[in-house]
Amino acid sequence: MPSYTAPVKDMQFLLHDVLKVTEAGIEGYADLDEGFTSAVLEEAGKVASGVLAPLNAVGDREGCTLENGVVRTPKGFKEAFEAMKQGGWTALDCDPAYGGQGLPYLMGTAVGEIFVSANMAFNMYQGLTHGAYSAIHTHGTPEQKAMYLPKMVSCDWTGTMNLTEPHCGTDLGLMRTKAEPQADGSYRITGQKIFISAGDHDLSENVIHLVLAKAPGGGEGTKGISLFIVPKFLVNDDGSLGARNAVSVGKIEEKMGIHGNATCVMNYDGATGWLLGDLHKGMRAMFTMMNEARLGVGLQGYAVAEAAYQNALNYAKDRLQGRAVTGAENPDAPADPLIVHPDIRRNLMEQKSFVEGARALTFWGAHLIDRSVRQDDEAAEGLISLMIPVIKGFQTDKGFEMAVQAQQVYGGHGYIEEWGMSQFARDARIAMIYEGANGVQALDLVGRKLAQDGGKHVMAFFEMVKAEVKAHDDDARMAPFAEALKTASKQLQQAAMFFMAQGMKNPNAALAGSYDFMHLMGHVCMGLMWTRMARAAFTALDEGRGDADFLNTKIATGRFYMARQLPACAMHLARIETGADPVMALAAEAF
């Protein structure tokens, strides 16, 4: 069975050597000294390794069941959820006004990675609740906040997000669920929602559904959509639970993975709901939470890959098979360990360099969200909005790819469920699909984000990369990083210019290259992160701080990424520059 150990040392390096959190001047960051963050992360790691990871395979095998309208989670989930609540882990970065601990989002992200790596399906119950908490916290009335937030911060009540319907996922304008206003100010919600993660279960006393629906008078398409709070049990004025609402689980979907999470069809049959935020502004309310939600999914991409990598590495060190081509390294045993073989090394280095780069990118993204939210920093807000589709799309594509590569290290055993590597690949697969399929992320990036605010944010991104490249002119050790980053970022700029030149004349030319652009930008972001990490590692070495072995390994891992992975940028550029013609040559009937 797979095991998991939280990568606390790597996280500490990011927080203190790369992001230098205590000097960042962001509200709440001054408290994040090394001792404090280390204590939090170590403690989270204990829960992850001891409580959550052992339940990962159980959740996969048992799945959730629906009997007589009641959803049951796998054995042990209820006790583990209780332990998470008791440990205060559900309240980490929530508002102290409602019982939260008020830590920065960055700390919630670091701890979140640890829990996702240990048990992605389990962590979704809490993750969805956090999303619903954020929506109510941002858009709720004072009464709504007082009624729902304390119970959601503690996870006594959990939350869900209801967007998709059988005939519409991405195109929410086709939505049919309707909301009819009632005399008492409430709405009657009627319709069917599908793919509702954590839709119902036995972990909490109540489930607070946030439901998108069409209320009269808003007009066609997405304009008429509003957001509603629809609790499973109505809440009395004194906060106690009242009658069961007219919402029920139609079925639990059989999925490829994340079996431990109940993905439900939810039927609203005239359920009582209350408007959250402004009437007919439901899409906007959803969008304000989108950065955090999508960063959270991008995190799942590499967090599952981290867990898969740890196990692949252990297997590569333990499993004896064949001999090193340069001579036996384990002469007293019948064979050498897998890790002596160059192609196994290539595979492991690809995993390691991706996971560490993605962690850096995600932590940096979380720090930008803190800067945006806590400091009202518009530049940070613009930058993270630009990067979100990259973090979500690139990291989940690569995270799945790396989980598949980790599985490959096990040979035939990787295909046998008992060994647990298949689950990592199957679980990671969903992150490419939900919260906006990755093709939609690419469309968002190229069709919206590049041009947003007159292209201000992408220009700022290019300036930042340029500054990073120039910062190392006087350090020959940094040349492999700065030069590769420079080449890659020029390729990215050239791709962006190609899109601009095609512009409005030929929008298909840009969109035909959108997926490649997302990956090209992903590699540039990773190159930027590796350059920063290498600089931080050299600095620490120069100053005699930290663990020299760790720092030298960090630099070597970064060199691998720059040398072996950034060459993908030229390929993506070449593809992009073929424009729309090869992609759109055929009429639909010709396929």
Next chain:
Amino acid sequence: MPSYTAPVKDMQFLLHDVLKVTEAGIEGYADLDEGFTSAVLEEAGKVASGVLAPLNAVGDREGCTLENGVVRTPKGFKEAFEAMKQGGWTALDCDPAYGGQGLPYLMGTAVGEIFVSANMAFNMYQGLTHGAYSAIHTHGTPEQKAMYLPKMVSCDWTGTMNLTEPHCGTDLGLMRTKAEPQADGSYRITGQKIFISAGDHDLSENVIHLVLAKAPGGGEGTKGISLFIVPKFLVNDDGSLGARNAVSVGKIEEKMGIHGNATCVMNYDGATGWLLGDLHKGMRAMFTMMNEARLGVGLQGYAVAEAAYQNALNYAKDRLQGRAVTGAENPDAPADPLIVHPDIRRNLMEQKSFVEGARALTFWGAHLIDRSVRQDDEAAEGLISLMIPVIKGFQTDKGFEMAVQAQQVYGGHGYIEEWGMSQFARDARIAMIYEGANGVQALDLVGRKLAQDGGKHVMAFFEMVKAEVKAHDDDARMAPFAEALKTASKQLQQAAMFFMAQGMKNPNAALAGSYDFMHLMGHVCMGLMWTRMARAAFTALDEGRGDADFLNTKIATGRFYMARQLPACAMHLARIETGADPVMALAAEAF
């Protein structure tokens, strides 16, 4: 539920316009006229669509069960297997001396693709039997052939291959299963074998296991290994079934996919076996079947992708979501079909151009095997041996990737088992692992095949590509093909020269780039195939033969591959030329 239609038109184009089988001068090929091959393929298509495809999801859902030592296949498999036998499909390319129809291996390959696309797990029962048939046909005594082959041709008896043990897969020198010679000329076989596909089941009267084991006196490592025939039921001299042999199923593995096939742990407890081929030459006997076995797995890679593609295409045409960026194409409906979106097109074109290219490469490979076996053509034998790791490794990697992309077209529905797209991805995954994991294919290619016979075969390959590039100097329509192929093949040569320059000095430098080389060569092979297909399509158009729509679509699909996929070659070359350093920089303990 997914559906499947055999791509008979594309197969006919390959057989008659590209390979021109009736003019090939290979024994048995003259009979393969258009009418005959069309009739065979259409008939196979009917069985595939009507009988096998509907059982694909059943097999996935039910899997195989082991109760009281008896293995049961999913409901309907027995009847379908009977239909395959009655239709003569198991005997297609077998020796007429033992009841086969004697068709070329190429025809067996084409029909095999159809059956694999429809139901990969089901087809493995017959596929493994064919492999065991080939081994006995090549290495058996006249008595062994007479005893086993007629029943295996008809699939009254099925076959298996037993190589892997719990502690050794790739490194068979570690094998522990032993064979003790008996006074009557038989051997007592004792040991445990794992991952035995079709290891036991209820589809046939007997199962003929081919088992690798160590007989005394052969020396260390793989040298001492011999191959044995170990029937489930001993066979009496009159051909009737005798006593149960001491071989039993330890368990059926729970796998990620191909649930319809029983992957067994087989326990040999002093089972009676007979030597097949020469004593202590078991590895060599296995290797003679390796080309066919690995081509068959390379076929699975694209055959499953073909089935996944067909369904993704249908979904993209049916599912209404969003509007074309260039204006509504379906103005009377609430939305346009998915296929109007450029990124969906990109995705579909990647699938289509891969599958058709891989089909061409596989058919060409099968034709080379026929040329090698039926004409004793050593150049063909050398060429196919060189290409086999590419066909197996590249096609199964890409086949899985494309099945995942097909799943992605379905959005959230792709993750739900009910829709069947997850199964394609899960089933396709195994082809990257078994019959030599793809890292081992890359090692075989770079470590053995490139240098084989003094590099003669790879030089012949380069000459062939060069001739193909030159053949189109006078046809401007072919320029996009010839130029891209020329660039890519130069990159492949440069990579091969890099390996040679590193040579014996630094074997890790070549092996660190082996995986990239396998993919680089895969793209060059695909480019070669697309160039040949384009030429054949232009010729047919010029001569007014064939379906002009089909031929123009073929050319456009090829242009897509050359423009959008061949740029990967430069990336692989750049990675290769970084050598061993980035890959091997870390000590094993530093990970």
